[in-house]
Amino acid sequence: MENIKFDIKQIVRPNVLGLSPYSSARDEYVSDGSTMIFLDANENPFENGVNRYPDPQQRSLKAELAKLKGVSETNILLGNGSDEVLDLIFRAFCEPSVDNIITLPPTYGMYKVLADINTIDNRKVLLQTGFQPDVTKILETVDEYTKVIFLCSPNNPTGNSFSEESIISILEDFNGLVVIDEAYIDFSSKNSWLQKIEYYPNLVITQTLSKAYGLAGIRLGLCYASEEIINILNKIKPPYNVNELTQQRALERVINYDKVTFEVSKILKEREALIKALSKISFVEKIYESDANFVLVKIDDANKRYQQLLELGIVVRNRSTQPLCKNTLRFTVGTEEENHKLIDEMIKIDN
Numbered sequence: 001m002e003n004i005k006f007d008i009k010q011i012v013r014p015n016v017l018g019l020s021p022y023s024s025a026r027d028e029y030v031s032d033g034s035t036m037i038f039l040d041a042n043e044n045p046f047e048n049g050v051n052r053y054p055d056p057q058q059r060s061l062k063a064e065l066a067k068l069k070g071v072s073e074t075n076i077l078l079g080n081g082s083d084e085v086l087d088l089i090f091r092a093f094c095e096p097s098v099d100n101i102i103t104l105p106p107t108y109g110m111y112k113v114l115a116d117i118n119t120i121d122n123r124k125v126l127l128q129t130g131f132q133p134d135v136t137k138i139l140e141t142v143d144e145y146t147k148v149i150f151l152c153s154p155n156n157p158t159g160n161s162f163s164e165e166s167i168i169s170i171l172e173d174f175n176g177l178v179v180i181d182e183a184y185i186d187f188s189s190k191n192s193w194l195q196k197i198e199y200y201p202n203l204v205i206t207q208t209l210s211k212a213y214g215l216a217g218i219r220l221g222l223c224y225a226s227e228e229i230i231n232i233l234n235k236i237k238p239p240y241n242v243n244e245l246t247q248q249r250a251l252e253r254v255i256n257y258d259k260v261t262f263e264v265s266k267i268l269k270e271r272e273a274l275i276k277a278l279s280k281i282s283f284v285e286k287i288y289e290s291d292a293n294f295v296l297v298k299i300d301d302a303n304k305r306y307q308q309l310l311e312l313g314i315v316v317r318n319r320s321t322q323p324l325c326k327n328t329l330r331f332t333v334g335t336e337e338e339n340h341k342l343i344d345e346m347i348k349i350d351n
């Protein structure tokens with residue numbers, strides 16, 4: 001099971017390997033809760049709730065997340081959205097103008113954007129029919145400079161999860177990092193890969209509070225991996241990358257996780273109702289299976305229907321320019337009222 005050839009030192013950028021992280025005032029002295037006088041960080045001493053720098057290691061939040069997710073705090077890194085976490089992965093492991101990554105379009109656009117920003121070649125291996133990874137082709141595309149393979153499961157914009165067999169093959173036969181982006185895992189019928197980080201030293205999981213947790217506005221992304229990988233990412237992260245307000249709001253939500261579960265169950269019920277109603281619209285040609293809080297739908301003319309819905313005050317995402325997604329729209333599952341309005345308007349357009 002274990003990928004024995006994997007050696008982290010072989011894949012981290014040499015300059016990062018030798019780096020010592022910036023040590024901030026709050027790294028050097030961590031409050032143990034006793035009343036101390038803080039004259040170390042040039043803060044304004046008058047209390048207003050946020051006059052102090054935030055905890056650079058977000059200890060309270062990580063402790064609650066560790067309990068909720070059943071992992072150790074040392075396996076967690078938090079960032080300013082998963083977009084920052086993904087960028088840290090590029091900057092720690094991919095040497096600009098030398099290394100490459102593999103992505104599986106149609107998929108989340110940020111991997112390519114980050115590759116371009118970091119001057120990393122993005123090797124694309126299209127998903128197969130059924131939107132599953134083409135494992136043979138992926139492994140053929142790997143060369144000695146391939147550092148990361150990005151798997152988005154459940155995948156955006158297609159909505160499906162990748163098969164367990166294909167993910168295992170990639171984890172076992174590739175000696176670089178395998179990042180599984182689980183932004184939509186809370187909506188999925190499949191298990192998270194989180195508990196597998198102890199078996200696969202090359203596995204990195206990213207999650208976010210932006211979707212199921214209902215906190216897109218606070219920007220909190222999560223990364224889970226071996227302590228070795230987390231330590232490397234910690235070396236390069238900005239010291240105060242997760243602000244105090246974000247830490248507080250995230251902590252409150254994680255402690256009250258039952259509210260998240262409740263909202264997710266409502267969204268899943270609505271997803272089923274939406275799929276049923278969409279299947280009765282005559283210009284809807286195919287509704288793809290969804291493990292997420294959105295559905296990808298193939299229709300007669302995506303540009304035309306997108307415009308019609310826009311004029312009726314409904315904004316959906318036109319994914320038609322994506323490979324394998326000709327004439328598709330992506331519908332996020334809204335509230336019951338929003339979904340009824342969408343369906344009413346679709347029926348009107350249909351006649």
Ligand SMILES: *Cc1c(COP(=O)(O)O)cnc(C)c1O
Nearest residue numbers: 081082083108156183208210221
């Ligand atoms: C929405 C989304 C994210 C979330 O990114 P944040 O920066 O955490 O808001 C990550 N990955 C995928 C595939 C997404 O669709």
